[in-house]
Amino acid sequence: MIKTLQKLAIVLGLAPPLACAYPAYDMVMPNGSQLHLVGSIHMGTKEMSPLPVPLLKQLKQADGIIVEVDISKPVNFNGRSDYPHLSERLSEPEYLELTKISQQLKLDIKHIATESGWQAALVLQNTQAQQFGLQGEYGIDFQVIQAANQHDIPIIELEGAQKQLNLLEQLPNNGIPLLQDSLAHWQDNEQLMQIMVGWWLNQRASNESLSLPYGMGGDLYDLMVANRNRQWEQQLLALPKGKYVVVVGALHLFGEHNLLQLLKENAGVTSYDNATPL
Numbered sequence: 037m038i039k040t041l042q043k044l045a046i047v048l049g050l051a052p053p054l055a056c057a058y059p060a061y062d063m064v065m066p067n068g069s070q071l072h073l074v075g076s077i078h079m080g081t082k083e084m085s086p087l088p089v090p091l092l093k094q095l096k097q098a099d100g101i102i103v104e105v106d107i108s109k110p111v112n113f114n115g116r117s118d119y120p121h122l123s124e125r126l127s128e129p130e131y132l133e134l135t136k137i138s139q140q141l142k143l144d145i146k147h148i149a150t151e152s153g154w155q156a157a158l159v160l161q162n163t164q165a166q167q168f169g170l171q172g173e174y175g176i177d178f179q180v181i182q183a184a185n186q187h188d189i190p191i192i193e194l195e196g197a198q199k200q201l202n203l204l205e206q207l208p209n210n211g212i213p214l215l216q217d218s219l220a221h222w223q224d225n226e227q228l229m230q231i232m233v234g235w236w237l238n239q240r241a242s243n244e245s246l247s248l249p250y251g252m253g254g255d256l257y258d259l260m261v262a263n264r265n266r267q268w269e270q271q272l273l274a275l276p277k278g279k280y281v282v283v284v285g286a287l288h289l290f291g292e293h294n295l296l297q298l299l300k301e302n303a304g305v306t307s308y309d310n311a312t313p314l
Contacts, residue, residue: 058088058176059235059286061296070279071272072098073296075286077232079165080174084236087179091281099278101184102192104200104285107172108181111197115152115205122149122156125212133219141167154204154211157218161225168229176236180283192275194268194284206259213256232286262293269298 059075072094077084086092095101122145123131138145141163148156172178184191195203207214218225265288272282288295 058091059289060091061289063296063299065273065275065299067275067277069275069277072279072281073289074176074180074281074283075235075289076176076180076283077170077229077236077286078175078177079162079170079172080176080179080236081169081171081233082174084176084233085174085179087176087183088236091180092183094281095180095183095189096187097279098189098281100190100192100275100280101180102194102272102275102280102282103177103181104194104283105177105197106181106191106193107178107197108185109197111201113201115155117151119150119152119210122153122215125153125209126216130216130219133222134215137219137222152205152210153213153215154207157211157215160215160218164222164225165229168226170229170233177283180281192280194271195264203259203264207256214260217256235286257292261288261291264288265293265295265298268295272299 061073063071063073065071074091087095119125122134126134135145137160138148141160143159143163148159151159181191183189204211204214268284268288284295290296
């Protein structure tokens with residue numbers, strides 16, 4: 037599943053080296069609806085605020101803002117925290133790696149030891165992002181939702197918080213595969229954050245052929261990415277005619293069964309005749 041930045045740029049409608057401040061693609065749906073499809077990073081740096089002027093212009097002209105989940109809404113989750121210790125649910129090498137990573141993050145392992153596998157994975161990923169200097173208030177989703185509320189633009193959720201929680205709870209073995217994937221691709225995830233932040237800070241890609249690290253595959257990829265892309269495709273096709281800004285995680289826009297590919301190949305969606313992809 038490893039793609040070069042050049043291939044990713046083609047998928048996103050970009051021309052390498054990256055010349056714009058954020059990855060996006062303008063599309064026309066079969067019913068005439070116009071989509072500005074934006075690849076988001078959910079946590080960002082202070083330098084990623086305010087949003088790029090071209091994106092703010094798109095938002096102000098939109099009939100609706102479409103996001104995975106409206107994170108400005110309160111979320112209630114009362115999950116279990118009495119699972120067997122992670123040392124019993126991971127192999128010895130995996131638990132050693134977890135211990136090493138927890139020490140690097142200055143995270144007391146006892147705080148996640150009896151959580152579900154997916155909760156432990158999310159705590160690790162969130163802590164890693166914070167250590168990298170990323171904060172939720174500077175994430176693209178949060179800023180877009182703030183702008184939508186400020187300009188009284190309707191917000192449409194593709195999933196919502198409860199549906200996302202339900203998805204995580206459907207993971208086999210209480211989400212241990214997600215934790216195992218996080219441990220196996222820990223360094224790749226750090227590189228991935230650097231690349232995606234670079235998109236939003238208008239950093240140009242190297243002339244060298246860089247690999248975009250992304251290791252998730254198999255059933256986990258199908259459940260967490262591909263199946264969701266297929267569901268989102270149908271939801272976008274069902275929208276009433278209008279102009280929309282669609283903000284989804286950037287990783288949903290590349291790789292097998294990515295959202296952009298599904299829309300173009302299965303739904304007959306086309307790019308604007310007179311638009312230059314951002």
